[in-house]
Structure formats: C-alpha cells, structure tokens
Amino acid sequence: MARDGAGDGASRASARAYVFDLDGTLYAIANGYEAACRRRVYEFMATRCAGVDDVAEARVVWEKWFKRYNQTLRALRHGAGYEFDAAEYWRFTRGDAREHLAPSADVRAFVESLPGGRENKYVFTNCNETQALEALEALGLRDCFADRVFGAGGMGECCKPEREAFEKFFAFCGVDVADASECVFFEDSLKNLRAAKEIFGMTTVLVAGETFYEETRDAKTDVADAAPSYVDLVPSYVDLVVHGGELTERAVSRALRDVPSAARCRVALGLDA
Secondary structure, eight states, X not given: OOXXXXXXXXXXXXXXXXXXXXXXXXXXXXXXXXXXHHHHHHHHHHHHSTTOOSHHHHHHHHHHHHHHHSSHHHIIXXXXXXXXXXXXXXXXXXXXXXXXOOOOXXXXXXXXXXXXXXXXXXXXXXXXXXXXXXXXXXXXXXHHHTTOEEOHHHHTTOOTTSXXXXXHHHHXXXXXXXXXXXXXXXXXXXXXXXXXXXXXXXXXXXXXXXXXXXXXXXXXXXXXXXXXXXXXXXXXXXXXXXXXSOOOHHHHHHHHHHXXXXXXXXXXXXSOO
C-alpha cells in the first residue's frame, strides 16, 4: 500500500488502536496449526476428562458445547462440567507452535506499515497469553506487540464475543469504551466482528479464511464461490473483507480496490480517504 510519507508512520492519521486476533488472522488456519490444536483438545479430553472414553466421543462433546461458549476451556468446564488444571490444558492443547508456525515477512510488513509506531498495536485473543506469546514468537511478530497481548488469562470467565471481554480489553489497553469507534479490529470470526461493530462501533476488517467459510456453511452458501460473491455473504457490520486468509499489504490493497467506497477504512489505515 504505497502512501505519501509512508516512512513516517507516527505522523500519518491513524486509529487509536489496531487490534489483531491471533489464530486465523495473523496466520492462515490452513497451515495446520489450528487442526493440530483441535486434535490435542480431543486427546486431552479423552485422557483427562472423566467419562470421555475416546477421541471420537470427545469430538461429539466438544461440538455440543463449543458453539455455546465460544472457547473450549469454558465449554469443557462450564458447559460439560469437567474439572482439570487450566495451565496444563493450555500447555497440552497448544503444543509447540514452532512445529507449524513460521515468520512471514509479508504479514510483518503489513503490521509495521500501519501508522502510530508499535505502541498502538494489540493482540486480542481467546487463547491464553503465554501460548499466544509463544505463537507470536514463532511468527516473528512478538516484538511488534511486546506485552500488548490480551487473552484468556485477562478475560477470566468471559471471552470474545461477549461485551465484558471487549470492555476488559479496552481497559487493558487504556482506551475509553466511548472511544472504541476509533479502533480497528482485524478478525477472522464474524461473531466477534459483529460484537465489535454493533456494540462498540469499531472499524471491522474480516480476514476471510477457513473460519469465515465454516461460519457461512451454516447458511448453506457455496464456499467455492465465496471470494467472488462475498458482497452477498458478508454482513453489513463488516467494513472491509480481506480474502485468502492472509493479512498482507497486497491483500488489503486488493480489498480496498474491491470496495472503493470504504473511506472509513482508508482513513483508519493511514491512507487518503
């Protein structure tokens, strides 16, 4: 995204905060990490949760409760009623991120291209902070966010897309809820983007990858036609759609060309309206 004064990020118009989901946003789910974590969840349940006899049964239980609670830890504890150590759960299920994640110069270039330096860049994830930081390290992005990572530990008994989770996040990053509309949210889940827009008025950017396709399958859409027909698939609470599951300068520029009326996004991203 070529800009005038692109080398002076702090001087360009910017958002109060650039907020990034982790899984499926800063890396594409198609790389296998998400699937590996899901398999480890089933293995954890089969070996740690009383009454779950095998991986097949674990999957059935998980599918029953996840849609209601939006986070596996809460689904298993509060929905299914299992008791286990949370720290052990996170260590086991997230595994070694380095087995699947690797640095992407293109993703890093996009994050660094956004105005305001590094102090207004945050990660907001339903993952635990320790494992989120490990993933960012594997992605070569940890220094882009430093300790500005808010996850399951900070949220406690809530998670995205609940209002309380967003309120706790804004408190964490020092943004008044009244100013949330000055923030940009990059996310691969429609549920979370809907809360961000409808409750807080954030500028919303959908990174349309596997999560988006899964969520639209429920509406019996043809996922093979998702990219060319996204206007029919994406709700009005999404301001910009970046297809292909990659958050890069090229992909975002292409998305802006597809929606030339997205003036709000252009201003928020430090571009001319």
